[in-house]
Amino acid sequence: MGNVILGLLIISRSTLYALNKLFEQGISLFYSASLGSIRSALTVLLDRGHVTVTESVDNGRSKKTYAITDAGLAAFTEWMLAPITSGNLETIALSKLYLIGLLPADARAGILEDITARAARDLAQLEQLAGMLDSLEIPAQYREIFRYQRLTLDYGLMSHRAAREFFAQVSAGEVSAAPSTPPAPPTPPTPSTQTAPSTPLR
Numbered sequence: 001m002g003n004v005i006l007g008l009l010i011i012s013r014s015t016l017y018a019l020n021k022l023f024e025q026g027i028s029l030f031y032s033a034s035l036g037s038i039r040s041a042l043t044v045l046l047d048r049g050h051v052t053v054t055e056s057v058d059n060g061r062s063k064k065t066y067a068i069t070d071a072g073l074a075a076f077t078e079w080m081l082a083p084i085t086s087g088n089l090e091t092i093a094l095s096k097l098y099l100i101g102l103l104p105a106d107a108r109a110g111i112l113e114d115i116t117a118r119a120a121r122d123l124a125q126l127e128q129l130a131g132m133l134d135s136l137e138i139p140a141q142y143r144e145i146f147r148y149q150r151l152t153l154d155y156g157l158m159s160h161r162a163a164r165e166f167f168a169q170v171s172a173g174e175v176s177a178a179p180s181t182p183p184a185p186p187t188p189p190t191p192s193t194q195t196a197p198s199t200p201l202r
Contacts, residue, residue, distance in 0.1 A: 005041055016042060016066070019038055031094070049072075050069055080107075084114060093167065097170070119167060
């Protein structure tokens with residue numbers, strides 16, 4: 001979660017409640033979060049020096065505004081460029097896809113290719129499992145139970161095939177659309193260069 005928060009803070013400085021609203025309005029479709037988990041993640045990011053916090057008073061209320069640091073930007077970029085070796089593929093892949101526009105154009109294709117390769121590897125493992133299960137002789141009293149368990153695996157196969165094909169298409173489009181001169185990498189926002197908040201998914 002911390003890396004997703006860092007990406008959002010590259011786009012715009014934010015309060016805890018504004019970050020929570022961004023998750024509620026769209027990001028939670030692929031990354032579940034609560035106010036408490038976001039608060040905990042911000043605490044960790046503060047301890048690591050990846051974000052700073054500024055306290056102010058707004059209409060008589062205390063307000064804490066978080067901003068990303070250079071160290072936080074470096075950590076975010078490292079996470080985006082690193083291969084996906086563990087964790088839930090769908091959650092990590094969609095998190096990276098949601099934030100990939102923050103990186104230079106020449107870095108995006110490699111990220112998308114890595115996601116495609118990970119989906120293909122996971123699919124191959126599921127296909128191997130399916131072949132092994134289909135070779136079993138299931139006792140009659142367990143066949144109805146097994147049938148629905150096997151259908152659950154079919155769902156996993158279908159979703160991984162869809163993920164592999166989707167990210168392969170996005171990757172191919174990124175390669176063909178890449179400009180000859182990539183844009184500069186993102187920089188932490190400052191009061192004078194503050195950008196508008198990101199548009200949440202609907």
